[in-house]
Amino acid sequence: MSTLADVARLAGVGTGTASRAISGNGYVDPDTRRKVLDAAAELGYRRNAAARALRERRSRVVGLVLPDLHNEFYTASAAVLQADLHAAGYQLLVLATGNDPSGERAAWETLLDRQVDGVVHVPVDPDGTAPPGLPVVQLNRHTRDTTASAVVSDDVAGVADLTRGVLDAGHTDVVAIVGATQLSTSAERLAGFRRAAEDAGLVEDGTDGPRFRVLVTEFSADGGAAAMRRLGDDLPSAVVALSSRLVMGVLRWAGEGGVRIPEDMSLAGLGDPEWFAIWRPAITTFAPPLADMGRHAARRLIAAMAGEAPETGILRLAGEVRTRGSVSTHRRR
Amino acid sequence: MSTLADVARLAGVGTGTASRAISGNGYVDPDTRRKVLDAAAELGYRRNAAARALRERRSRVVGLVLPDLHNEFYTASAAVLQADLHAAGYQLLVLATGNDPSGERAAWETLLDRQVDGVVHVPVDPDGTAPPGLPVVQLNRHTRDTTASAVVSDDVAGVADLTRGVLDAGHTDVVAIVGATQLSTSAERLAGFRRAAEDAGLVEDGTDGPRFRVLVTEFSADGGAAAMRRLGDDLPSAVVALSSRLVMGVLRWAGEGGVRIPEDMSLAGLGDPEWFAIWRPAITTFAPPLADMGRHAARRLIAAMAGEAPETGILRLAGEVRTRGSVSTHRRR
């Protein structure tokens, strides 16, 4: 690899001039600039990022810390995040925490070592806290730290909307299935459901009249299926499964038990993996604005890294309820 | 941020000793080491990765270049890749090419600038070539460059297996749907299909007797649906859709047209997204060993970066045919 000194020598100028010519910072005569650029091209010169990072005290690298790489919920945001940050001259260093607070702490250390300029963080530990002085925006979930900057889906409004759709279809006996409630996402989804259900006059665990029930379970297809089994014969007329994995679980349970959707029981979901739309019946669902979230996270982070006054607080982006066939109109008995 | 010099001063030693104490390289008295470590802890010292990279001429960063972050086909491998590389002390810098050769070239430049120690690459351009001297292992797809190291799924064998399963079920009129054939993956999948079909005596585009047809289309659900529509009324008794997206397309087409699977037509797929198993009927498919591929790619790359004689050539890992309900026994007419 040739160095700046090589380029300068070939061009017959000093390293300072060569540096200015290549970076475009500072004055340099157009003719000399050409000479330098030609020399650089001839040598196939590339600036050494490590040397620049050391000298400039910025790496132009952004850390992305997420629970795992395999979840479309994160990767959908990550894809646009990557694109937007790339366009702004940043590269993405990706670390997985494995949904584990100790993995999360280790990630912070690595990121600090790497002198990343900023971090996009899908938090695992609600009580975790980021190193001071480093621009960070939380994505998807947020911690309890109210001074932090976070970009999330407005699940409260979205799930409330979704639930209202179910209730408007005439259902008066509804079950919600949700994952671990210490996560901000689960808590907010549930809050949206409860709000809509209570506004409509349904009573939690009521014995007669309009009622709703809430099942807390593991955040997986197995968890969803297990939750449905816990219901025994006392099936509701509609289920709202608050994650795509839980929807899968309900579907599997229904398939195995011969429960027809939506004839025997309606189903509404959350998230919108591609197969939701082709399932028969297609799944009615609340789709969080994953791409928007990535875009806004990138925007906030880029601004913060540029030294602008950071936008703190939680930015809640509206998603979309997609009404399809898995929720049917229910005749009140 | 405190520097090594700060630590050395506080511990009352020279920077060389401090460096050795912290890195563990070279001799240092246990007592002085303690002093250094204590001083480092007190200051919250962290080694500056940029300075180390500059000095050591290695960054401990590995580039991951893939078409996009949003495809479970890549992320499934990437997840274990990330984990294994992390365990070996490497971080992952992720670049997306957008399935575009120019994006791919840009990625190489970035990677070179960053002085990455190695690269895992899902190639876009079959004729592309990597910078010499840099350890690279190709993942999932491979270029024509026979000196390269690549870890891929043995799709030829896998799809041949899958197809044999279909033929053994009695089908004698089979259609294969495949994406752009300039990709090594598509070409190999198709080769596997052809081999099995021809071995069984089916004739391509035959007019009477056992026959098979091949449909080339866009690599998407829309492509799959369009391919099926091209068939008009001349439906085969079984379709082998050679990607999960194509399976989606066939399923959508079947749903819209009222074609029942497997009663009216059998369907076999490739890949195994979670919903394949819960679909009614569950989808019979060939599942490439994505996790294994990530693991072996990491292993090869780590060895190459350690300076060991690189394993070149194409490592084909066996996947698994998962026989489920979407292929039914066919009565010969």
Place this chain on the structure above:
DNA sequence: CTGTTAGCGCATTCAT
């Protein structure tokens, strides 16, 4: 076993 020294490649003073 330890302290001192010399760069790694670059951007940026400061003179000119």
Place this chain on the structure above:
DNA sequence: ATGAATGCGCTAACAG
């Protein structure tokens, strides 16, 4: 407008 000199923080080589 340009060249020379400085130092970012670290590790490796060397002399002690």
